[in-house]
Amino acid sequence: MGDEELLELLRKSRRNNALRGVTGLLLYRNQCFLQVLEGPESVVESLIKTIEADPRHHSIRTLCREVGPRQFGTWQMGFENLDVETDQVGKTSLMTQDFDPDYFGANPTTAQTLLLCFRGIADPAVVASLGS
Numbered sequence: 001m002g003d004e005e006l007l008e009l010l011r012k013s014r015r016n017n018a019l020r021g022v023t024g025l026l027l028y029r030n031q032c033f034l035q036v037l038e039g040p041e042s043v044v045e046s047l048i049k050t051i052e053a054d055p056r057h058h059s060i061r062t063l064c065r066e067v068g069p070r071q072f073g074t075w076q077m078g079f080e081n082l083d084v085e086t087d088q089v090g091k092t093s094l095m096t097q098d099f100d101p102d103y104f105g106a107n108p109t110t111a112q113t114l115l116l117c118f119r120g121i122a123d124p125a126v127v128a129s130l131g132s
């Protein structure tokens, strides 16, 4: 996806999510997305079906489902394009490597830790050790 397409996707997602009480984070890297969706179960399930049917991508995998407090409660859909070079402090190898869906599928907690790192609650040292 180009920058404009990503921005448009994000704009619409944030507008819809605000209306539906959905929060989360979307990461993009080498044509792969890693996303957290939080909200009432029925709303999230229905959104997953909508996203599954979206022709802009294929083969969704659900890495984990959890019941609990939101981790991204103030983010209508945070976003980071990891294809774009930044000087982010504490950037770890996991953030600079291409996303590997098979690896994340086998290591869902690593994916979770990476996502949480963007919210600033995961210890970057922990994430660094996960990536090595």
Ligand SMILES: Cc1cc2nc3c(=O)[nH]c(=O)nc-3n(C[C@H](O)[C@H](O)[C@H](O)COP(=O)(O)O)c2cc1C
Pocket: 009, 012, 013, 014, 016, 017, 026, 033, 035, 047, 050, 051, 052, 054, 056, 057, 077
């Ligand atoms: C990777 C990916 C993530 C998406 N995330 C969201 C999202 O968080 N919220 C949302 O409403 N739509 C999201 N979409 C877009 C939906 O698939 C769909 O196009 C959109 O919800 C339709 O909105 P509309 O009915 O208002 O036109 C995402 C699409 C992709 C490809």
